[in-house]
Amino acid sequence: MTGLPDRLYADITLLCKQGDELIKLDKLEEARSKYVSALKLLPEKRNNWEAATWIYVAVGDIHFRLGNYDKCFKCFYNAVQCPKGLGNPFIHLRLGQMYFEQGKMSKAADELTRVYMGAGMDIFMEDDPKYLNFLEKNIEI
Incomplete structure (x- = not known):
């Protein structure tokens, strides 16, 4: 699969960087919201995009830290099905x-x-x- 358009990739990367900064401030729910927004920007068949791998990992890790194990599992299960996940x-x-x-x-x-x-x-x-x-x-x- 070819890469994401530059503008879309930049938007997704910015949201993820904002999420990363919020995690450093221990604002986990706000960070999760940024990552989910980034995930929603991906084109159809999200699991075909490498960006989905690291976004699912980020969201899943937040759920892990919060003890939301069912949601965490779903995120990492999705991540393993994305490029470079397995x-x-x-x-x-x-x-x-x-x-x-x-x-x-x-x-x-x-x-x-x-x-x-x-x-x-x-x-x-x-x-x-x-x-x-x-x-x-x-x-x-």
């Missing part, structure tokens, strides 16, 4: 964490193992240690 360690980390939170332990183990194999242990260090503890009980690290 195989992205951070996306798979959040998917594994969401499966864990939903009690789907077999799927959580699969996703978290994929993350560990692709990115190592460091990626787990930013979040609650319960995810790494779970992984350590399910595979040999």
